[in-house]
Amino acid sequence: MDARAVPTWLHAQIEYLRNNAPLPLKVENLRAGTRGGHVMDRFTLLVPCCLSNVKWEVVFNGLDAKVAPDIIFGVDDESFQPLANSSEFSPGSFLRDWTVTEPNSLLKLILVTRGSYLDYQRHRVEAVNDPRVKFEINTMSGLQGLEMCITTASDRSEEVNFAVPLVLEVEAPHLPGSHLPSSTLWNDISLQVKFPLQRGQTSAGPPQLKLVAPPAMREVFDVDDVRLPVWPGNICLVEYIPSLQQTLQQQVREARASIALRRSFMEALFPFFGRPLEADATYCRRISLLASSGAFTFLVHLALPIQFPKVQPTLTFQSSQHFDTRGRPLVSRTYMDYPWSPRWDAPQMAQRIMDFVADECIAFKKQCNDLLHHQR
Amino acid sequence: MMMLMMQGGMEHVELQPLQEPVLRYEMRGMGSPEDILLCVDADAEVNVEMKAGGGVKGLSRLDAVKQALVLFVHSKLLMHPQHRFSVATLSNNAVWHQQEFTNDMEVLIYCRSSVVPEVEVQLPGKQRLFTFDALYLHDKPTRDNCPQRVYDVLVDALERVSEFEGYIFESSSGSARVLFRHMCVLLSHPQQRCPQDEFDAPKDLAKMVAPVPRTSSSGGLPQLRKEGEDDGSGPRTF
Numbered sequence: 001m002d003a004r005a006v007p008t009w010l011h012a013q014i015e016y017l018r019n020n021a022p023l024p025l026k027v028e029n030l031r032a033g034t035r036g037g038h039v040m041d042r043f044t045l046l047v048p049c050c051l052s053n054v055k056w057e058v059v060f061n062g063l064d065a066k067v068a069p070d071i072i073f074g075v076d077d078e079s080f081q082p083l084a085n086s087s088e089f090s091p092g093s094f095l096r097d098w099t100v101t102e103p104n105s106l107l108k109l110i111l112v113t114r115g116s117y118l119d120y121q122r123h124r125v126e127a128v129n130d131p132r133v134k135f136e137i138n139t140m141s142g143l144q145g146l147e148m149c150i151t152t153a154s155d156r157s158e159e160v161n162f163a164v165p166l167v168l169e170v171e172a173p174h175l176p177g178s179h180l181p182s183s184t185l186w187n188d189i190s191l192q193v194k195f196p197l198q199r200g201q202t203s204a205g206p207p208q209l210k211l212v213a214p215p216a217m218r219e220v221f222d223v224d225d226v227r228l229p230v231w232p233g234n235i236c237l238v239e240y241i242p243s244l245q246q247t248l249q250q251q252v253r254e255a256r257a258s259i260a261l262r263r264s265f266m267e268a269l270f271p272f273f274g275r276p277l278e279a280d281a282t283y284c285r286r287i288s289l290l291a292s293s294g295a296f297t298f299l300v301h302l303a304l305p306i307q308f309p310k311v312q313p314t315l316t317f318q319s320s321q322h323f324d325t326r327g328r329p330l331v332s333r334t335y336m337d338y339p340w341s342p343r344w345d346a347p348q349m350a351q352r353i354m355d356f357v358a359d360e361c362i363a364f365k366k367q368c369n370d371l372l373h374h375q376r
Numbered sequence: 377m378m379m380l381m382m383q384g385g386m387e388h389v390e391l392q393p394l395q396e397p398v399l400r401y402e403m404r405g406m407g408s409p410e411d412i413l414l415c416v417d418a419d420a421e422v423n424v425e426m427k428a429g430g431g432v433k434g435l436s437r438l439d440a441v442k443q444a445l446v447l448f449v450h451s452k453l454l455m456h457p458q459h460r461f462s463v464a465t466l467s468n469n470a471v472w473h474q475q476e477f478t479n480d481m482e483v484l485i486y487c488r489s490s491v492v493p494e495v496e497v498q499l500p501g502k503q504r505l506f507t508f509d510a511l512y513l514h515d516k517p518t519r520d521n522c523p524q525r526v527y528d529v530l531v532d533a534l535e536r537v538s539e540f541e542g543y544i545f546e547s548s549s550g551s552a553r554v555l556f557r558h559m560c561v562l563l564s565h566p567q568q569r570c571p572q573d574e575f576d577a578p579k580d581l582a583k584m585v586a587p588v589p590r591t592s593s594s595g596g597l598p599q600l601r602k603e604g605e606d607d608g609s610g611p612r613t614f
Contacts, residue, residue, distance in 0.1 A: 323447070
């Protein structure tokens with residue numbers, strides 16, 4: 001963002017929102033109001049709702065900081081009328097009292113408008129005249145962080161969506177000498193539930209279920225790998241969640257234990273290979289080693305899967321002395337089939353990897369020499 | 377030729393001896409993406425021929441260095457696809473061709489035995505994430521050149537500028553294979569480095585003695601023999 005083209009007061013509002021928003025709000029497409037205009041005073045805002053994003057356009061007047069912004073909602077939300085409510089903490093009151101002397105005005109306005117938007121969506125869901133949806137709503141009021149909305153699918157049919165964060169109890173990471181509690185509550189994983197509507201009615205079968213997690217979690221735990229417990233017969237969401245939580249808790253515990261196992265394996269490589277060139281010390285998914293066999297110097301790249309040690313690391317050799325016709329160093333195939341047992345302790349695993357590398361690097365060197373010979 | 381590399385760094389990794397006579401390695405630091413500037417010295421001495429051997433054919437110094445850079449870049453990207461690179465050249469002035477970094481990183485390849493560099497580094501304030509390496513190729517010392525002085529200036533610059541462990545190699549043997557090997561050591565991520573004297577890779581796997589039978593619970597750590605090969609590591613006089 002070129003700050004010179006964005007008015008300073010607006011830049012301050014946007015930066016405050018970016019750095020302090022309690023939810024993942026995203027500012028995109030910051031632009032001027034006219035083609036070739038110099039003042040960039042409008043943008044698209046992605047607002048999370050029910051684990052998806054709705055797009056709002058936020059329009060300021062870059063030449064007058066005293067003028068409150070306009071917000072343009074999506075085409076499907078024409079009946080959303082946040083200004084109809086003029087009570088104290090409504091969007092209307094924030095717009096009426098708009099000022100940029102504090103940098104948090106935009107963020108406060110967006111959060112309170114989002115709150116109104118969620119209420120509007122809730123009323124839409126409550127208005128669905130379907131016994132199952134009504135039953136779900138009646139049983140769910142106690143769920144913390146629940147959101148609901150109606151979305152329109154690509155074929156113009158409607159879906160009722162519920163989204164609820166799952167609270168999991170996991171062991172805290174072991175930090176020597178710390179006095180942190182032994183377990184913490186995780187609520188990064190959410191469950192999204194869709195009930196498609198046909199002519200205003202849900203169907204009899206189970207709803208569509210999806211687990212949603214922040215992308216960074218993939219290094220440790222992939223929610224797409226989770227086999228969701230079967231939705232038995234005529235239960236409601238509130239009854240389904242506890243068994244899902246238990247399944248998830250177990251799998252998350254295993255994934256976190258795997259990090260510790262990966263770490264001790266990587267550390268066990270040191271007496272055999274010396275200091276690694278680079279290691280992913282946070283999630284322990286990758287490590288690269290420098291090795292030699294006589295005059296042949298090469299690198300070994302290891303990738304450790306989330307299911308380590310049940311699934312063994314993959315191994316790739318890379319020469320430091322052989323290059324293809326484009327000058328790139330020669331790299332071996334990925335090895336996934338060398339001797340391995342998850343029951344070995346870390347030093348044994350490291351020993352066996354070293355044995356394999358010491359043997360196989362001779363073959364790799366020969367392959368490289370043969371390849372170069374054919375290149376000439 | 378000299379290569380100065382600046383990379384990001386946080387904590388040092390320490391070796392902690394335990395009760396057993398085994399050095400235990402604790403991983404620390406983040407191993408996060410780096411921005412690396414490669415700076416090549418394009419001066420007359422770059423045409424000196426390098427020694428062939430170890431499967432590497434004879435190359436001019438400049439070609440060997442270019443190949444070493446390609447090796448470096450590809451290796452770095454295999455380790456972490458988010459590392460980024462840019463290029464500068466050095467003749468009388470340094471010309472930085474693209475400037476797209478958020479962290480300051482510099483690789484300078486220096487190839488002059490007779491011209492002492494003036495290292496003027498202007499950094500905005502003290503950059504927390506900044507490491508500086510050097511790789512210097514030169515002729516053997518004679519009466520008409522001054523590679524020792526050049527080397528000393530480089531060591532001084534490295535110590536002055538580098539917030540974290542910087543590594544320096546020099547070579548007059550002219551072996552491209554050894555150049556590539558030094559380059560591989562410079563791949564080591566600054567956030568996870570130890571002092572250069574303690575860096576002990578690569579180990580020669582061909583010299584590893586077979587350990588005690590694997591049924592033993594100790595895991596059978598190998599006995600290591602010290603490598604006899606001179607790899608030119610660590611600051612010193614020559």
